[in-house]
Amino acid sequence: MLKDQLRRFKGRFPTIHLIAACLCASIIGLTLTLLPSEEVSATRTTQQLNLPKQTRESLPLPDTRSTSLPAVQPLQAKLEIPTPVTHATPAVSTPKAAPAVDDNWVSYTIGKGDTLSSLFSKAGLSSQDVYSVTNASRHNKGLSRIYPGQEISFLIENDELKKLRLIRSKLVSTQIEKTENGYVSQIIERKPEIQHRYASGVINSSLFVDAEKAGLSNRMIMSLASIFGWDVDFALDIRQGDSFSVIYEERFLDGKMIGEGNIIAAQFTNQGRLVTALRFTDSNGTSSYYTPNGKSMRKAFLRTPVDFARISSRFNLKRKHPVLNRIRAHKGTDYAARTGTPIKASGDGKIIWRGTKGGFGRAVIIQHGSNITTLYAHMSKYRKGQRSGSRVKQGDIIGYVGQSGLASGPHLHYEFRLNGVHKNPMRVKFPNAAPIPKKERPAFKAVAATLMTQLESYRTTQVAVLQQ
Numbered sequence: 001m002l003k004d005q006l007r008r009f010k011g012r013f014p015t016i017h018l019i020a021a022c023l024c025a026s027i028i029g030l031t032l033t034l035l036p037s038e039e040v041s042a043t044r045t046t047q048q049l050n051l052p053k054q055t056r057e058s059l060p061l062p063d064t065r066s067t068s069l070p071a072v073q074p075l076q077a078k079l080e081i082p083t084p085v086t087h088a089t090p091a092v093s094t095p096k097a098a099p100a101v102d103d104n105w106v107s108y109t110i111g112k113g114d115t116l117s118s119l120f121s122k123a124g125l126s127s128q129d130v131y132s133v134t135n136a137s138r139h140n141k142g143l144s145r146i147y148p149g150q151e152i153s154f155l156i157e158n159d160e161l162k163k164l165r166l167i168r169s170k171l172v173s174t175q176i177e178k179t180e181n182g183y184v185s186q187i188i189e190r191k192p193e194i195q196h197r198y199a200s201g202v203i204n205s206s207l208f209v210d211a212e213k214a215g216l217s218n219r220m221i222m223s224l225a226s227i228f229g230w231d232v233d234f235a236l237d238i239r240q241g242d243s244f245s246v247i248y249e250e251r252f253l254d255g256k257m258i259g260e261g262n263i264i265a266a267q268f269t270n271q272g273r274l275v276t277a278l279r280f281t282d283s284n285g286t287s288s289y290y291t292p293n294g295k296s297m298r299k300a301f302l303r304t305p306v307d308f309a310r311i312s313s314r315f316n317l318k319r320k321h322p323v324l325n326r327i328r329a330h331k332g333t334d335y336a337a338r339t340g341t342p343i344k345a346s347g348d349g350k351i352i353w354r355g356t357k358g359g360f361g362r363a364v365i366i367q368h369g370s371n372i373t374t375l376y377a378h379m380s381k382y383r384k385g386q387r388s389g390s391r392v393k394q395g396d397i398i399g400y401v402g403q404s405g406l407a408s409g410p411h412l413h414y415e416f417r418l419n420g421v422h423k424n425p426m427r428v429k430f431p432n433a434a435p436i437p438k439k440e441r442p443a444f445k446a447v448a449a450t451l452m453t454q455l456e457s458y459r460t461t462q463v464a465v466l467q468q
């Protein structure tokens with residue numbers, strides 16, 4: 001599941017380490033200025049807390065232990081409420097638990113430059129042993145990769161390797177044992193216990209700052225932003241008084257928290273509009289976020305084909321062209337970004353043009369279904385391995401920002417055409433990606449009902465705590 005998350009991150013950002021490295025970039029992206037909304041809502045926080053009297057009276061008496069919750073920004077307090085979910089322990093029916101630390105075991109922490117051979121020889125074993133053991137674990141790749149920091153242990157009796165254990169992570173280890181038929185390799189996986197956490201907050205400065213105050217990690221904030229990124233433009237649409245609430249997983253092993261899991265339900269109120277996202281895993285094991293009605297949170301098109309860019313010129317039919325210096329319609333959106341920034345296909349489709357096209361310079365045109373095309377211009381270079389006729393998926397990189405053709409600086413010029421007519425890519429209404437398929441509907445309905453109840457009960461519990 002974590003992998004799934006990471007993949008999603010990777011899909012959104014050029015490389016995984018960008019998550020860390022670009023936090024400042026994302027702060028910029030998520031922070032930006034808080035534009036005052038028409039009905040400015042400094043009072044919003046209090047409004048939210050002032051529930052109708054009836055509701056307040058019907059609320060259960062708060063637990064006194066919770067009185068220490070911060071009073072200043074009450075809704076941002078993080079509550080810890082144990083939840084039903086959970087199951088622990090081994091997934092695979094495994095043999096005896098991992099051998100206890102025993103005097104006969106020799107353990108090494110793998111260092112940089114260590115190889116299986118070097119570790120075996122440290123333990124006094126031969127290259128023949130290395131061969132037999134790797135051969136035995138070929139089918140499950142139990143020893144195919146070792147990394148610094150992992151622990152490897154050997155049980156040697158009478159100069160003979162009886163058992164080997166490689167602890168690959170907190171959750172996965174490889175165990176190899178000598179039997180009558182030679183070495184047998186087994187991968188042992190542990191499943192963490194999952195607990196649910198709830199956090200919510202009101203936006204005073206930015207999603208990033210206020211979600212962090214509510215106790216969410218950077219990674220969770222990025223997930224939250226990407227779940228709602230289809231509906232809410234965190235650069236332009238955020239207003240003071242917007243609010244969010246989220247139920248997410250925490251993973252425990254032997255009573256210790258080992259990390260976060262997925263967001264399983266979240267709500268975002270943007271300028272008075274409530275958007276709810278529920279995570280659902282279908283019968284194929286694919287997880288995605290849906291509205292309570294089963295519509296995909298994902299749209300058939302990305303709103304912006306480049307990450308970490310700023311809009312430098314909007315769709316405008318009467319713009320003075322910066323290079324030609326005369327009125328010439330600007331039939332797309334320009335995103336200023338560094339040369340080399342990846343450009344992504346905004347939707348699934350087929351490349352129908354890839355080449356130089358007058359003032360557009362190096363350009364790619366993608367056909368989506370029968371009536372929509374998108375155009376990406378001024379590229380510095382194209383994505384290798386694609387050509388006119390190639391099929392692309394939403395989010396696939398198709399080229400890199402540049403300033404080929406008629407351009408005053410590096411940027412992506414992006415156009416969206418519906419039935420041949422230019423539409424403002426910032427405003428055009430995109431169709432949703434496929435909804436919950438019919439056969440998955442009953443399962444989804446059950447999950448959605450549970451999640452909606454959970455959201456509601458967390459919310460009321462929290463309000464109850466804050467009411468006193």
Ligand SMILES: [Zn+2]
Pocket residue numbers: 313330332333334412413414
């Ligand atoms: Zn342009």
